[in-house]
Amino acid sequence: MTDITITAPASGIAEGPLTFPGTPPVTDRRGAFAGELARAHSELEQARAQVAEREREIERLRTEQITDGSDPRLIDFWDKAGRIADHADFCQEYDRLAEAMNGTPRHRDWEVEAEVTVTVRLTYSTSATTEDDADENARDGIDIDDVIAAYRDNGSESFDVSIISTERV
Known part of the structure; x- marks a missing residue:
């Protein structure tokens, strides 16, 4: 650090380093900043490097041939194809194609008839002369x-559930 000195006319002011009361000394911290930089x-x-790797992966996914119908990149395709098949009455063709290519099968509405037997314990109060009468x-x-x-x-x-019949709606 360089000390600041002034020379003043001989009017009672002394020659020497100029300091201001209450100010901290200035230190050179360029070495610490160089490490931070x-x-x-x-x-x-x-x-x-991460950006370049991700760009390569995106390009690979964009240009790579899809060989499996269950590839996540085909989710929208199968969804739209299923809706088109429903609308155009190509349901059997869609189902056959989706099964052959490992695609997403269509969700269908089903009506299931079931017989449910529930076992419930209850207490019944009655008046009788014998246990058999009660x-x-x-x-x-x-x-x-x-x-x-x-x-x-x-x-x-x-409870027990027995399926009676299942029909597609």
């Missing part, structure tokens, strides 16, 4: 409202 240049080169009263007295109330209160213990 080198790091920034290195990061820039890495970023440029059982008979319960069989005759329990109605759908009792079953629904027990289901709402306790949920179901189990």
